[in-house]
Structures are given as structure tokens and as C-alpha cells.
Amino acid sequence: MTRIACYFLDAPYSLPNAKDDSRLGDFVILEDVVVSANMAVCSMKLRLKASFGLLACLLFSLSGGVSVAADRAQDAPVGAEYTGEVANPPHGLAMHGQPALPSDFTSFSYANPDAPQGGLITYGFNGSFDSLNQFIVRGVAPRGLSDGVLGANVYEGLMQRNRDEAFTMYGLIADTIKTDPERTFLEVTIHPEAKFSDGEPIKVDDVLFTIDLFREKGRPPYSRWMQAIESVERIGERGVRMNLGEGKNRELPLLLGIIPILPKHAIDFDTFDRSSLTPVLGSGPYVVADVNAGTRVVLKKNPDYWGNDLPVRAGFDNFDTIHIDYYREESTRFEAFRKGLFDINPEESPARWANDYDFPAVRNGEIVLDTYETGTPTGMRGMIFNTRQDKFADKRVREAFTYLFDFQWVNENLFSGAYQRTASLFHNSELSAFQRPVDDAERALLGSSIDQLLPEVLDGTYTPPVSDGTGRDRKNLRKAVELFREAGYVLKDGKMVDGETGEQFSFEFMAASQPQERLALALQRNVERIGVEMTIRTVDSAQYWERWKRFDYDMLQYIFTASLSPGSEQYGRWGQVAATTDGSLNLSGASNPAIDAIIDKLVAARDREEFVTAVRAFDRMILSGIYFIPLFHTPGQWLARRTRISVPEKTSVYGYQPATWWATQ
DSSP states (O other): OEEEEEEESSSOOOOTTEEEEEEETTEEEEESOOBOTTSOOBTTTOOOOGGGSSEEEEEEETTSOOOOTTOOOTTOOTTTTOOSOOOSOTTEEESSSOOSSOTTOOSOTTSOTTOOOOOEEEEEEESOOSOSOTTSSSSOOOSSSSBTTTBOSSOOBSEEEOTTSSSEEEESSEEEEEOOTTOOEEEEEEOTTOBOTTSOBOOHHHHHHHHHHHHHHOOTTHHHHHHTOOEEEEETTTEEEEEOTTOOOTTHHHHHHHSBOOOGGGOOGGGTTSOOSSOOOOOSSEEEEEEETTTEEEEEEOTTOTTTTOGGGTTOOOOSEEEEEEESSHHHHHHHHHTTSSSEEEEOOHHHHHHSOOSHHHHTTSEEEEEEOOSSOOOEEEEEEOTTSGGGOSHHHHHHHHHHOOHHHHHHHHSTTOOEEOOSTTTTSTTOOTTOOOOHHHHHHHGGGGGGSOHHHHTTOOOOOOOOSSSOOHHHHHHHHHHHHHTTEEEETTEEEETTTOOBOEEEEEESSHHHHHHHHHHHHHHHHTTOEEEEEEOOHHHHHHHHHTTOOSEEEEEEOOOSSOOTHHHHHHOHHHHTSTTOSOTTOOOOHHHHHHHHHHHHOOSHHHHHHHHHHHHHHHHHHTOEEEOEEOSSEEEEEETTEEOOSSOBTTBOOGGGOEEOO
């Protein structure tokens, strides 16, 4: 056993591995802690700064001899000291079961390895940006630098996801991958050819530095994932082993594979968390070539990109140049697409899809309208209540608003009847609890927290309120008034007021676009009919994101995307820690230990059957909390695309993948 005595030169730290967090004078004793050979890691990765650092660590064995546990022989093969069962092949890691692709696969099925190279693609997004550092809380960064859909253009992780499997990762920077059946560790070797865009090789020190950097300076969820690493070992010249405790989060090894590896030699640790328009150096196929603050980022293909011949990159990164343009108004952005200023337009508005694409570029064949079917859940688009605000703390008040949103009227009058109502976080999949009565396995998993669930959610009869489609359904209005009264409000002189203070119930809806404002107006009409004051405020993107990060809003609209393998991201959306973490995706402020407990079960599930049971139980828990007004979803992915941009014949399970497209003109 190795013990570590850590002397604190500055303010004291609380170390989770400390035995009873006991201090012996100026020292704290830790048991069974592994420290990296170069002393870059000490338990929670507290850094040394020469003789004036935060701490100095003296390692000694129980017998008194000095011991550095992580300093393995430089020529030792990776995993040589691990004698337990290996749970995965060295080329990939699946969330459940084994990777679908063999070790000698040549490309992903939805990519064309023979795609022509060269040309330009331009993306157009709504909003703006004021920073190029997407890894921190401060600032708003542009999309397309390290994006799951647009591609790992500038930054890369240890692994790359196959979008044709529920959740499986294959080696990228990691040449080999290993974990045990309990998933108590992740062990990787760095690819011998891996290098950053400046030509410097990627080293073990860069992985250790990235863990340290994101643990202390990174935004959620990067910081949370890195904080889950209990200790790190250097293995030989190119190996790293991350110890993950008891392996309760079985998704964690895959998530750690997503996090971009950043260069120690090119980043100032102390200033990293300051937003800046100076690009952070990466290892991906593109580099940031030009920036027009707030409006455009230009990416250029790196001719010396190290990963061109890897099977996970075959058929990807086919353009020489990528433009990422931003427009402050949605109407301006769409008009720019009509004029040919960018190349693809994912469409979410049924009314616009049905009525606004009859313009010359479509009629003459320059633009094609594609519909893509996916094999994934629809996700949940909703109007989110901020339960941190007292006005939305009472669940009966939140439920009242679900009766005030008239989906039937909205769908017919605003969207030509093209939308379908969403009734689950994982609608249209086996993961959904919608129209499924709770079974014995779920009951056992939920335990005593089952008492928190709504009866209709338990018995499978739950559905969002249905109206008569008139936009003023009296039955639903009466139900909303009744729920307000149960929560202590009364109608007085046509106003819904607090029964004790006499203050009228009022709130603000913060909108980010005209479509959101239009939808909020539909809600406002019914809200005002029962004496509630609703203000709609549409703000620019910079103000929107700043208020978002501080949770400075009453209600806003958001879509929680969903996959076939939901996992640790749910802590960031619904967990207690995220509820008080600025910049997190816990927009509702949900803070319920029962939710955290069921997410624990979800991420710890070992097989698909156990996993599906846990996700359904989680779905019921969130639906019963009434954290949002559920909205709607489209029957597929709609995309308008200029025909000079070509796409592979096969679509992935997750839908279209722009990183696999190429230019034909």
C-alpha cells in the first residue's frame, strides 16, 4: 500500500481520497493513491509549480521506503501488469455488448472512402460568437470546431464515435483501448503517429495536462467527467491508465474518449479560462485560418494531418475549406440561404418547409429538398420552467401551464398540421415510458421513489393535455385555474393573484428567435385569459447565452436531444450538482436526489435489458416532475441542400452527417 503525505503551501484543499479528510498538522494522509511519475497528478490533480507550488508530496511506503507507483518500466507493454479479464477488443469499446465492427474495418458504413477531395462548404447559423475557446464557461464559441455532427474538425479525442451504433467508440488518438468488465479503469496507448497541427507529437504529458486542465478550468460536462477520474498512471512511453473507482458509471470510459486532447506546450494553464479569439491548438484535420469576430470562422484543411489513413477518418474531412457564418436574425439567415450564401439548411418549421421553398434555386435544381429517416428517439422540445424561481417552484403551477398550451390549435394554424406531439424524453423508441405501464423490474429499480410519480405516468395512460383545437378550450382553462387555486392563488378582478400577498402571477418568456417568439405568443393568449401576466422578451444571442449561463430567466424554449444510449449527460441536464453549476444544461433547476439515484442506475446498467428498464424509470421520473411544457417533433430530418454538395448513399442511424459530404463542383 502506498501512502501520500501532502503539504499545503496555500489555502487548504478538501481531498476526497483523504482518510476521514483528517489533517496531521499541515499534512493530510491519503491511502491507496497513485501519483503520476512526473508528479503532474496527485489525487485530484493538484498541480505543482516548482518550489512555490500549491503542494509538495512525499511518497513513502508503509515500511518506510520511497515508492512511485506509476513509474513503470519504460519498455513494459501496455497492460502487462493487469491480470484481470479484458472486457473489449483493443480497437473499440461499446456501451453495451461488443463493437459491431471488426479490428480490420476500413471505414464507417455511412462514409464514402472514395469521396473526391477539395472544394468549399459553407454553414450558416443563427446567433454570434465572441470566443474561440469552446471548452470553458466564459464566452460563446462558434460551432464546427469539435462538433458531433459537423465533425471533429479542429479538435480530436482519444476515440471517435460510430454513428451507426447506439454508442460505440473506436480508436483515434488512442491506438489501443482497454477496460475491465467492471469498468473501473480506462487504459489507452497513444497512436505513434498522432500529432498536433503544429507538428508536435501527442504525448502522455498532453493527456495528463488535459485531465488537469479540464478538471479545474473546463466547462461542464468536461469538468465533471475529469473529476470522476480518481487517479492516473503513466504506462511506459505511450500508455495512460485512468482509474475510475468502482466503475459505477459504465459510460465514463466512452465519455473520456470524446474529450479533446489539448497540447501542454501551447496552452497557458493559468489563463485558459479567459475567453479569447485566439484559436486553441488542436490535432484535427482542419486549422482555424481566419476569424471575423462574431460573423465568420474559416477552417483550412491541414495537408499534414496525421490521421488521414485511419479507418475512422476514411470518407471524412473531404473539403479543403469550411466557412462557418453567423446571422443575427433568423429571417436574414434564411434569406442568405435563398441567395446562395451558404450550402445547407436544416429545417425545423413545417410551415416553412411546406410553403417557403418554392424559389428559383429549388425550381431549377440548384437546391434539393431531402428527408432523412433516423433510428433514434425524437428528443424533447419544450418550454422549460426555471424552478429556481419561486413562481415555478410549485408543481401544480407548472402543471397548470401544460393545460394552457393548445398544441392542437398551434399545430393546425401555425404548422399546417405537420408536427406530432412529444410525450417522452425518448419518444418513438423502446426507451420511452409513454403508453407503457410500469413493470416489476422498474418498480424494483425505483424503490420508495415510486411514490413521487404521477399515477397516469405509472399506469401508462399519461398524455400531454389535448384540446378541442379552438385555441380557447374552456375545459382546459378551468383545469388550469383549479390547479392555480390548489397552489394558493385566486382570481380577483380578472387577475390571478397570490392568496396571501395579493401579487399578480407574472413571468417572462425569454426567446432567442422569431419562431420561438411566435410560439410564445400562442401560449400568451391563453395565459392572459386566466389573469396571468406573461411578458415575451426576444434578446440577441450574446445576451441570451449570458442569461442562460446565469439561469437568469423564468421560462425559455429548448430541445433536449436524445440518443439510443442516454447516459451521463443526464446528470448535466437533471442532476443536483448541475442545478447550481453556471453554464450547465440543467435549465429547469431540477434538484431531486431520486433523479440522481435513477441516473446512477442508468449509467451502471450492464446489459441492454437492464439499461432499457432504467431509462424508462428515469423517463417517468422526469415526466412526473413537470419541468417543461412538452411541445412537438417532426417525422424525420428535413434538409435543404445545394446539389453541388454530395452525400453518401447510406444514412447513419443518427441521420445525416455533414462531415462525410463532399463537393462535386
